[in-house]
Amino acid sequence: MTDLILKIEKLHKSFGEKVILNDFNINITRNTSQVIIGGSGTGKSVLLKCILGLIEPEQGIISYNNTPLNRDTRKEINFYDEIGMLFQGAALFDSLTVWENITFAIKSKRKSDLREIALDKIHKVGLDSTVLDLYPSELSGGMQKRVALARAIAKDPQLLFFDEPTTGLDPIMADVINNLINEIIDQVGATAITITHDMESAKKIADKISMLYKGSIIWSGDPGEIECSNNPYVDQFINGRSEGPIKINIKD
Amino acid sequence: MINYIYNIPLAIGSNVINLFAHIGKISIFFYEIIFCTFTLPLYFKTFFNQVIKIGYNSLPVIGLTAFFTGSVLALQIYVGSSRFNAESIVASIVALGITRELGPVIAGLMLAGRVSASISAEIATMKVTEQLDALTTLSTNPIRYLVVPRVLAALLTLPILVLIADIIGIMGGFVVGTQSLGFIEQSYIKNTFDIIQLNDVISGLIKAAVFGFIVAFMGCYHGYNSTGGAQGVGRSTTKAVVSASILILASNYILTSLVFNS
Ligand SMILES: Nc1ncnc2c1ncn2[C@@H]1O[C@H](COP(=O)(O)OP(=O)(O)O)[C@@H](O)[C@H]1O
Numbered sequence: 394m395t396d397l398i399l400k401i402e403k404l405h406k407s408f409g410e411k412v413i414l415n416d417f418n419i420n421i422t423r424n425t426s427q428v429i430i431g432g433s434g435t436g437k438s439v440l441l442k443c444i445l446g447l448i449e450p451e452q453g454i455i456s457y458n459n460t461p462l463n464r465d466t467r468k469e470i471n472f473y474d475e476i477g478m479l480f481q482g483a484a485l486f487d488s489l490t491v492w493e494n495i496t497f498a499i500k501s502k503r504k505s506d507l508r509e510i511a512l513d514k515i516h517k518v519g520l521d522s523t524v525l526d527l528y529p530s531e532l533s534g535g536m537q538k539r540v541a542l543a544r545a546i547a548k549d550p551q552l553l554f555f556d557e558p559t560t561g562l563d564p565i566m567a568d569v570i571n572n573l574i575n576e577i578i579d580q581v582g583a584t585a586i587t588i589t590h591d592m593e594s595a596k597k598i599a600d601k602i603s604m605l606y607k608g609s610i611i612w613s614g615d616p617g618e619i620e621c622s623n624n625p626y627v628d629q630f631i632n633g634r635s636e637g638p639i640k641i642n643i644k645d
Numbered sequence: 646m647i648n649y650i651y652n653i654p655l656a657i658g659s660n661v662i663n664l665f666a667h668i669g670k671i672s673i674f675f676y677e678i679i680f681c682t683f684t685l686p687l688y689f690k691t692f693f694n695q696v697i698k699i700g701y702n703s704l705p706v707i708g709l710t711a712f713f714t715g716s717v718l719a720l721q722i723y724v725g726s727s728r729f730n731a732e733s734i735v736a737s738i739v740a741l742g743i744t745r746e747l748g749p750v751i752a753g754l755m756l757a758g759r760v761s762a763s764i765s766a767e768i769a770t771m772k773v774t775e776q777l778d779a780l781t782t783l784s785t786n787p788i789r790y791l792v793v794p795r796v797l798a799a800l801l802t803l804p805i806l807v808l809i810a811d812i813i814g815i816m817g818g819f820v821v822g823t824q825s826l827g828f829i830e831q832s833y834i835k836n837t838f839d840i841i842q843l844n845d846v847i848s849g850l851i852k853a854a855v856f857g858f859i860v861a862f863m864g865c866y867h868g869y870n871s872t873g874g875a876q877g878v879g880r881s882t883t884k885a886v887v888s889a890s891i892l893i894l895a896s897n898y899i900l901t902s903l904v905f906n907s
């Protein structure tokens with residue numbers, strides 16, 4: 394029995410004339426770390442937002458544990474209680490303190506219990522109790538990302554989404570985040586879907602890498618195989634060359 | 646030249662389509678607010694914060710504008726009525742004008758400037774920084790969490806603000822009337838209370854509730870539908886203030902002519 398947590402079939406999404414996802418398919422096995430790579434503007438964030446129900450795709454089926462997802466079924470199965478999402482720009486709530494942000498989705502608990510949970514999660518992401526009562530605007534970019542990570546794991550989710558977790562961070566902080574992601578997947582036994590264009594990070598955290606180009610997956614494999622994929626698109630992307638089959642449209 | 650001729654029906658057509666799309670979007674937004682208002686959970690803490698922000702913090706602005714409006718109204722009516730030797734009417738017209746018309750409209754317009762703008766800027770910024778999306782992924786309906794408390798707070802606090810504005814506005818007229826126009830204090834007060842009926846005040850307060858709804862609704866709607874980054878935040882703020890102001894004046898006319906015309 395293959396244990397699929399997420400299955401996406403024939404997903405289509407366009408904005409006006411612009412086709413973003415075109416016949417996109419992927420299967421994601423439970424307790425693996427799936428990384429999807431692709432250039433800027435290829436629709437990686439749009440893909441995550443389709444899965445999360447933040448953008449309505451025109452066509453296609455997204456199944457979570459064999460349940461096809463739509464507005465109603467997401468509610469029925471309490472989809473949002475089982476997932477965690479780390480947004481590209483952290484997306485912390487400005488008007489709430491760090492501990493309120495982290496425990497935002499946890500309902501009906503006493504304040505002291507909530508602070509206890511926040512403290513536990515903030516330790517997990519390598520910060521200490523001194524930040525709990527600060528506001529997001531008082532934190533550096535790297536700290537905001539870590540708080541956002543703590544918020545994403547606050548409910549011990551089954552399925553985690555990371556949208557460019559290392560973008561905009563210095564290499565050391567990026568590595569800290571990579572290690573955190575690995576630890577969380579190992580400790581919690583969760584499944585992770587990460588989208589990134591940072592190849593260092595991809596190789597470090599992935600069990601499986603897929604490349605998104607022109608709206609669908611053009612290559613999938615283990616991190617070890619990617620260097621010798623014999624795929625000209627993948628080669629160009631991982632070696633960061635401007636010459637090759639991927640044409641950058643300056644006007645885009 | 647030919648191009649222009651083709652462009653005219655094209656422009657009309659696309660504008661008509663846009664208009665219908667807009668009406669559709671507003672209706673859906675409206676429906677979602679109503680649905681979330683009458684189902685649980687209600688976020689009391691946010692609601693209470695908004696009552697402070699929208700209501701309490703608007704007191705100085707609304708008090709000042711009401712005072713000056715009442716004062717200038719007394720001056721102008723004095724000028725007009727003295728041409729008919731009917732100066733004694735000043736107190737009555739100030740009282741009616743403030744409670745039926747100017748109290749709610751001035752307070753509504755001030756709130757449109759102060760509150761529509763800040764609501765729409767806040768929500769638009771949350772949209773740009775993906776905080777609205779984050780709410781959804783944290784099992785929280787953004788309309789329930791952000792929009793409903795603001796709409797309810799504005800709808801319930803503007804009538805209270807208007808009641809205060811009515812009192813201060815009439816006092817403004819009283820101060821000018823007795824200090825510079827030479828009215829006797831007792832008779833000014835008597836003229837005021839003789840003319841005012843409960844209906845006048847209540848019609849103003851019902852208008853105020855409608856204006857409060859418009860102010861918060863427009864702020865939320867334009868913030869929620871903002872696109873295009875920081876510039877978009879600015880654009881949505883402008884749209885919120887302009888559309889709230891126009892809707893207040895238009896609905897004021899409609900309410901006055903259809904409901905409160907006696
Ligand atoms: N809400 C939207 N409306 C219109 N176009 C959008 C919207 N969201 C994303 N796009 C477009 O979709 C494309 C892919 O965006 P995105 O998924 O954010 O790229 P990335 O792979 O860098 O995450 C971009 O060209 C962007 O302009």
Ligand SMILES: [Mg+2]
Binds near residue numbers: 437439
């Ligand atoms: Mg992106």
